[in-house]
Amino acid sequence: MAEFPNLSRRGFLNGTAAVGGLLVVPGLLTACSKTDSGSATGEGALEKLRKQGFVRVAYANEAPYGYLEGKELKGEAPTLHREIFQALGVDELKPTLSEWDGLIPGLQAGKYDVVSAGMAITPERCGNAIFSEPEFISPTALMVKKGNPKKLTDLDSAKEAGVTIGVMSGAVEGSYAKGAGIPEGKIKTLQKPQDGADAVKGGRIDAFLLTGISLRWLAKTNPETEVTEAFVPKLDGKEQFSPGGAVFRKGNEDLRDSFNRELKKIVSDRSRYVQLLEPYGFGETEIPPADLKTADLCKG
Numbered sequence: 001m002a003e004f005p006n007l008s009r010r011g012f013l014n015g016t017a018a019v020g021g022l023l024v025v026p027g028l029l030t031a032c033s034k035t036d037s038g039s040a041t042g043e044g045a046l047e048k049l050r051k052q053g054f055v056r057v058a059y060a061n062e063a064p065y066g067y068l069e070g071k072e073l074k075g076e077a078p079t080l081h082r083e084i085f086q087a088l089g090v091d092e093l094k095p096t097l098s099e100w101d102g103l104i105p106g107l108q109a110g111k112y113d114v115v116s117a118g119m120a121i122t123p124e125r126c127g128n129a130i131f132s133e134p135e136f137i138s139p140t141a142l143m144v145k146k147g148n149p150k151k152l153t154d155l156d157s158a159k160e161a162g163v164t165i166g167v168m169s170g171a172v173e174g175s176y177a178k179g180a181g182i183p184e185g186k187i188k189t190l191q192k193p194q195d196g197a198d199a200v201k202g203g204r205i206d207a208f209l210l211t212g213i214s215l216r217w218l219a220k221t222n223p224e225t226e227v228t229e230a231f232v233p234k235l236d237g238k239e240q241f242s243p244g245g246a247v248f249r250k251g252n253e254d255l256r257d258s259f260n261r262e263l264k265k266i267v268s269d270r271s272r273y274v275q276l277l278e279p280y281g282f283g284e285t286e287i288p289p290a291d292l293k294t295a296d297l298c299k300g
Contacts, residue, residue, distance in 0.1 A: 045255040046088060049113065054092035055085050056112035060100045064217045064280035065118030065244075068095070076213075076280045077116040080135055081246060083276060084262040104128050107249050114259075115247035126298035130250055133260050134243035134288035134297070135267070136277075139230035140176060141212035143200055143219065146226050150206050154231045155180035163206035164188055166196045173209040176233040176240065197222040211242065216281035230285040243288055243297060 049055050059066035059073060066075040073095045082093050096112050103115045107129055121131045142152050142165075150161050158165055159182050166188045167174040177187050188205050190196045193215075196208035201224050208215070212230030219227050232239045246263075248256045266273055267287060274283055 045113070045252040046090075046258050049085075049255070050089045053090065054094045055081075055090050055114060056094050056096060057081060057114045057116035058096045058098045058103055058106055058112045060103060060117045061097055062100075062117065064213065064282075066116050068097070074280075075118070076136065076277050076282055077118045077246065079276055079280070080263075080266065081114065081116045083266065084259055087262045087265075088258055104247065107247060110249070113249070113252070113255070118244045119247055120242060120244050121294055121297045123298055123300040125247070126294075128250075129247045130253060130256050131294045131298070132246040132248070132256060132263055133267075133294050134241075134292055135245050135263060136213075136243065136282060136286045137232075137288050137292070138211040138213055138242035138244070139285050140173065140209060140233045140240075141215050141230045142228045143197060143208040143210070143215045143222075143225050144206065144228065145200060145203075146224050148226060148228070152207050153228055155182065155209075155233060158182060158207060161206075162186070164204075166190050166199050166205035166208040168193070168196070168210065171210075172235075172240070172242075175235060177209060179235045180233070193218050194222075197225055200225055212285060213281050230283075241288070241292060243292060245294065 057078065059068070059075070059078065061067045064075050066073070066077045068074070073093060078093060078095070085093065093116070096106075098106050103117060103119065104125065106112060107115055118136070119125070121134065125131070142154070142158070144150065144152055150163055152158050152161065152163065155177060159180055164186050165177050165182055167177060167190065169189045169191050174187060174189070178184065188199065190199060190208070193210065196205070196210065197218055199205040200208050201222065212227065215227045219225050232241060234240065246259060248259075266276070270284055270287060273287055277286070
């Protein structure tokens with residue numbers, strides 16, 4: 001199992017976080033010609049993919065979002081995207097491994113057709129690429145010792161119980177804890193997810209605060225722990241959904257729109273969504289609300 005990096009790379013920090021940074025390499029914005037998107041020949045991007053029989057997808061090898069296990073591409077994004085593209089008449093996903101910082105520049109350069117890596121939707125990224133509608137949200141949860149001895153359910157219960165909470169260094173969860181009124185002396189900073197699990201098991205903290213997706217995956221290799229039901233924290237009165245989606249090259253709006261139509265069918269069918277993605281720690285709490293729209297997220 002791949003180890004989780006600092007989640008600031010994933011854009012879970014806030015609306016302006018740069019997962020991998022929004023690096024625009026000189027020339028890349030113009031590297032995609034009209035022929036790349038299919039518009040010069042009058043052939044749409046989707047029709048081009050149907051004819052060639054495959055779609056080139058980029059992944060960053062981060063479990064549980066998109067990673068290679070042996071020779072098989074697995075994770076939330078590839079599983080969902082494979083289902084969608086097969087419904088669109090494109091049977092095969094051809095994967096390309098990319099460093100996180102290179103995902104959007106590589107897309108702009110025409111190295112692949114879709115970023116399939118669970119990328120967070122932020123206004124900055126919307127300036128460099130086009131996103132699908134949200135394919136998941138990332139509610140927060142608490143990792144606690146098996147049996148949940150403090151009976152914690154959310155940040156309000158943690159504050160009331162006076163427990164010590166662990167958060168990732170530089171990640172947004174620290175601000176959630178402070179926003180919920182937990183004293184700074186009760187918030188312990190950790191460097192990586194396994195440090196949080198170890199601190200819970202060792203009794204150095206009472207709970208580790210992170211996205212439910214990440215914690216459920218982490219719990220697979222830390223059976224002495226359990227994860228609470230996920231909840232949506234608020235910061236300054238605003239719910240923090242941390243949504244992610246597929247990313248397309250500008251000019252391929254037809255492909256994005258076709259993708260969205262199939263995505264909506266899956267997201268609207270809760271049982272189908274869970275059946276597809278539960279192996280990667282995604283459940284009903286990760287299904288995006290119907291009124292959560294990419295157009296609004298891109299505005300900030």
